[in-house]
Amino acid sequence: MKKIFIPFICLAMAVTCMTSCSSKKSPSSYKSGSTKQSATAAATLPTNINPDKELARVSTLKNFFKSRSITLNEKVLRFSFDDAQMKYAGFAISSDTNALSNIAVDDTADNIEYKSKSGLTAYVSAVNKRNVAVDYTKCKYYSLRLIKGDCNDVVLHLPDKIGWDSTVEKIKKTYGAPTSETTNDNGNTVLIYEAEDKQINEKYYMELVTDENGIIELTITFNNIK
Numbered sequence: 531m532k533k534i535f536i537p538f539i540c541l542a543m544a545v546t547c548m549t550s551c552s553s554k555k556s557p558s559s560y561k562s563g564s565t566k567q568s569a570t571a572a573a574t575l576p577t578n579i580n581p582d583k584e585l586a587r588v589s590t591l592k593n594f595f596k597s598r599s600i601t602l603n604e605k606v607l608r609f610s611f612d613d614a615q616m617k618y619a620g621f622a623i624s625s626d627t628n629a630l631s632n633i634a635v636d637d638t639a640d641n642i643e644y645k646s647k648s649g650l651t652a653y654v655s656a657v658n659k660r661n662v663a664v665d666y667t668k669c670k671y672y673s674l675r676l677i678k679g680d681c682n683d684v685v686l687h688l689p690d691k692i693g694w695d696s697t698v699e700k701i702k703k704t705y706g707a708p709t710s711e712t713t714n715d716n717g718n719t720v721l722i723y724e725a726e727d728k729q730i731n732e733k734y735y736m737e738l739v740t741d742e743n744g745i746i747e748l749t750i751t752f753n754n755i756k
Contacts, residue, residue, distance in 0.1 A: 582599070582606065583601050583604055583605075583606050583687075585597050585599060586599035586600055586601045586606050586608075586687060586689075587601060587687045587691055588690075588691070589689045589690075590689055590690055591689045591690060591704075591705045591706075591723065591725075593689070594689050594725070594734060595725070595727045595730065595732065595734065597689065598752065600686065600687060600688055600750070601685075601686070601687040602619050602620070602650075602684055602685070602686060603619075603620065603684055603685050604685070605618055605619040605620065607619055607674065609671075609672065609674075609750070609752045610670035610671060610672050610752065611670070611671050611674075612667070612668075612669065612670055612671055613666060613667045613669075613671075614667075616644050616652070616654070616671075619646075620646045620647065620648070620684075621644035621645065621646050621650075621652055622644065622645060622646075622647075623642065623643070623644050623666075624643045624644060624645045625641075625642045625643045625644075627665070627666070630642065630656075630665055630666035631665045631666075632663050632664075632665065633656065633658045633663060633664060633665065633666065633669060634658065634663050635658055635660065635661065635662065635663060636657070636658060636659070637657070637658055638655060638656060638657045638658075639655070639656045639666060639669070640653075640655045640673075641653045641655070642654045642655070642656060642666060642671075646681070646684065648681045648683050648684045649679055649680050649681040650676060650677070650678065650679065650681040650684050651676070651677040651679060652674060652675065652676050652677075653674075653675040653677075654671040654673060654674055654675075655671065655672055655673035655751070656669035656670065656671050656672075657669060657670060657672055672751060672752050672753065673749070673750070673751040673752070674748075674749070674750050674751075675747070675748070675749040676747065676748045676749075677746070677747050678694060678745065678746050678747065686745070686748075688748075690704045690705070692704060692705070692745075693744075693745070694744050694745050695743065695744040695745075696740075696744050696745060697740065697742075697743075697744055698719050698721065698740050701721060701738060701740070701745075702721070705723055708721040708722055708723050709722045709723055709724045710722045714739065718739050718740060718741050718746065719739075719740045719741075720737060720738070720739050720740075721737070721738045721740065722735070722736070722737050722738075723735075723736045723738075724736070726755055728755065731754055731755050732752055732753065732754055732755060733752075733753055733754075733755050734750065734751065734752050734753075735749070735750070735751040735753070736748075736749070736750050736751075737749040737750075
């Protein structure tokens, strides 16, 4: 009788061992799959969720389409920006807001004036890309003109660390030959740099007005290629 049960006992022990080994391998296999999924998910996350002041500082003019950023006193303005970001950078609107309360779909509003407490004047151009008419606070700004005036305590960083005190010679040495160079009625040198990226169907326009001490006026615009 004992001899009859021995094979069954051996078979039961073998099944138990196989089950035990299978259960031990299972967590290891799941962990490996989980790690792979996590790595894939991490790879698809955006790498520049928030504007980066260091990127705005050290980006080159050649890579301006990637950074799309300038800094004012360590505060980043990244195209396309809006009213909230202007406030973040220390500006308050000084235009007539009643005239900007009902911007039609696809319409633009130009020369919207902002002022900083430091005396910096800014003019922006807004476009309404929503499905209904909205006020300026819900529009995106695609163009910025800064006028330095008597302001001396707002630090500006353009690509390649160009700032207010950058002379014509330094700008041309850093950015290369401009698209055009002219002299305005006040005898100031006006440098224009333009580039386009057909992959994203956009171009930028940068105008730098300079005197003997550096930049006194700056205009940057990002537009679709027509």
